[in-house]
Amino acid sequence: MKIGTPKEVFEGENRVAMTPDSALQLQKLGYECAIESGAGSNAGFSDEAYEAAGVEVIKTAAQLWKSADIIAKVRQPNETELKRLTKDKTLISFFNPAGNEEGMELAKSKKANVIAMEMVPRISRAQKMDALSSMANIAGYRAVIEAGNNFGRFFTGQITAAGKVPPAKVLVVGAGVAGLAAIGTSTSLGAITYAFDVRPEVAEQVESMGAEFVYLDFEEEQQDGAATGGYASVSSPEFREAQLAKFRELAPEMDIVITTALIPNREAPELWTEDMVKSMKPGSVIVDLAAEKGGNCKLTVADEKIVTDNGVTIIGYTDFPSRMAAQSSTLYATNIRHMMADLTPEKDGKINHNMEDDVIRGATVTFEGDITFPPPPPKVQ
């Protein structure tokens, strides 16, 4: 069978779902590989590099979609793309199934099988296919780099002949995948880093990375944001008040705030209020990774950088992985390649779409003319 990767059509998307390296691995599974001409150029992979890796370069998207049995791409496909699906083709891509009923109906009507990369269950066995995590890791790193680029001072403290420079103070709100990457980047740049999460079990991880976990005056057993499957649930009003009170206390001291708080399938919790922004020093920077889901900061504008009247920069970009397209394409293509390995147990270049496999079942949103989303709860952890 042939795996093809088209050029991403979403405006400004620089990532690509197949790299020359991943293509070599896919060929070891017995597949032929094809790429649309120019698909990798914004991520630093030329047509020649693909050709050298044995990949067929196809001129147009229409030809690519027609000739491939399996399409691997990054962004949720648009209508034109979905209309190119036919019976027995498999699409592997981010798909946003919870908000994409029409897309699922269209894929179902075409009897195409769709694997939605954001639906890969967060279980140990599936980590190598977990594209949400690989992309969140990049976003967390890039959030700190972006903050540094907009912050007029050093991260690390210095004593120089020209004077003493205090270290920057960074607060990371939400210590999941993106948050931990942000904490690691911030501490490695030498900032004094604080982190908060509703899941107290992450405190140890935060501290092992050289950051300080922010505790609230709240009994631990009442700390009800505790997780299911590595995710948080909604906090009680009392807990939320205690959290906001702590943030109000910290806001005037912080130079950089990175917010990453997420509760699955909900709007982002609003945790950094207008009065907190107003109490921050001029020159401080907020990077709100939750911008796409409404933002953790009240004043965030998705996809924009704004500067408030009191001189606080608030960054709400929703495309951090695309801003590091070489790295994110490499990791995403690896996620896809591992997914293909699971789908090809015999390494014979043929898909074995095993709906008994928890990971494959969890990620499949349309199969043989049916919508199979949402999946049943995972059996294993």
Ligand code: NAD
């Ligand atoms: P995650 O689920 O691993 O982490 C989210 C963390 O937030 C969890 O640890 C959770 O306990 C915590 N949390 C929930 N409610 C909280 C609250 N009230 N206070 C403090 N912490 C709270 O998610 P992730 O994969 O790290 O993604 C984080 C965010 O980054 C998501 O909103 C995701 O969409 C976003 N993201 C943005 C970009 C971008 O380019 N802007 C790219 C990738 C991911």
